[in-house]
Amino acid sequence: MRDSVNTERLAFLKMHGLGNDFVIVDSRGRDAVVTPDLARKLGDRHRGVGYDQLAEIRDGRDSDIALDFWNSDGTRAGACGNATRCVADIVMDAAVRRNVTIRTARGLLSAKRLDDGLVSVNMGLPESEWDAIPLARPVSDLDALPLPGKPSAVGMGNPHCVFFVEDADSVDVEDRGPSVENDPLFPEATNVEFVHVIDRTEIRMRVWERGTGITLACGSGACAAAVAAHRRGLIDSAVTVRLDGGPLHIRIADEGVWMTGATAKVFEAELDPSMWGTTDG
Numbered sequence: 001m002r003d004s005v006n007t008e009r010l011a012f013l014k015m016h017g018l019g020n021d022f023v024i025v026d027s028r029g030r031d032a033v034v035t036p037d038l039a040r041k042l043g044d045r046h047r048g049v050g051y052d053q054l055a056e057i058r059d060g061r062d063s064d065i066a067l068d069f070w071n072s073d074g075t076r077a078g079a080c081g082n083a084t085r086c087v088a089d090i091v092m093d094a095a096v097r098r099n100v101t102i103r104t105a106r107g108l109l110s111a112k113r114l115d116d117g118l119v120s121v122n123m124g125l126p127e128s129e130w131d132a133i134p135l136a137r138p139v140s141d142l143d144a145l146p147l148p149g150k151p152s153a154v155g156m157g158n159p160h161c162v163f164f165v166e167d168a169d170s171v172d173v174e175d176r177g178p179s180v181e182n183d184p185l186f187p188e189a190t191n192v193e194f195v196h197v198i199d200r201t202e203i204r205m206r207v208w209e210r211g212t213g214i215t216l217a218c219g220s221g222a223c224a225a226a227v228a229a230h231r232r233g234l235i236d237s238a239v240t241v242r243l244d245g246g247p248l249h250i251r252i253a254d255e256g257v258w259m260t261g262a263t264a265k266v267f268e269a270e271l272d273p274s275m276w277g278t279t280d281g
């Protein structure tokens with residue numbers, strides 16, 4: 001056996017949801033191709049393509065499609081709300097449909113196109129047990145974690161730590177994000193949100209994403225922020241989350257947390273074979 005050079009070009013699509021940007025690889029009808037190494041290489045904004053998350057589309061068994069998510073540092077993510085909306089957008093377009101079901105590590109999600117063209121996804125019910133979020137140990141109150149600032153912990157298929165601050169715009173996210181992301185209270189690390197309440201239907205949020213860093217928007221983070229604010233009695237069940245990249249509309253319902261917002265295609269391209277290694281020949 002010797003290594004032979006991979007000559008296959010890998011097609012991908014670049015999309016974004018409010019500036020939260022994604023590389024989308026369609027692996028339906030074949031084995032998965034994304035590895036931690038490929039995810040890291042592709043995620044490099046200088047030597048690769050650059051993205052916040054990579055979404056690999058897989059064949060669905062009990063759903064229309066399945067989705068795997070990767071962060072730009074090569075780690076896996078259990079949920080990615082904006083990438084789910086972006087993929088739902090193109091899958092619904094291709095099938096000339098207005099709804100789609102998507103199997104993710106988080107569970108079975110459903111998405112639909114609204115009359116105004118925006119894509120809405122039901123991100124499921126928030127996790128409210130410490131070991132499902134997950135936290136490293138039980139805490140007496142998920143809305144007053146034993147950390148400076150007493151943030152809230154919310155699981156949306158991935159962990160979130162939501163800080164309520166006076167002014168989200170004046171938080172040094174790059175300074176505060178990484179230490180919370182890697183606090184031992186979060187055995188799988190965490191996404192970190194800084195939020196202030198504008199009124200009962202509007203909040204402002206900035207985010208530090210686990211495995212990626214500062215992003216212009218985070219869909220699961222917006223859901224987590226709304227859930228935390230609602231649990232604290234600060235907002236109604238429908239709220240607009242004002243992110244650096246634009247607004248996301250969140251509605252907390254009995255069947256799950258709905259997230260609605262814009263999606264955009266950027267370009268389609270093919271990855272040079274040299275970028276994605278060798279195969280045994």
Ligand SMILES: N[C@@H](CCC[C@H](N)C(=O)O)C(=O)O
Nearest residue numbers: 077080081082158218219220
């Ligand atoms: N941008 C995403 C969340 C991405 C996953 C996250 N970084 C993690 O590791 O959990 C979204 O729109 O939800």
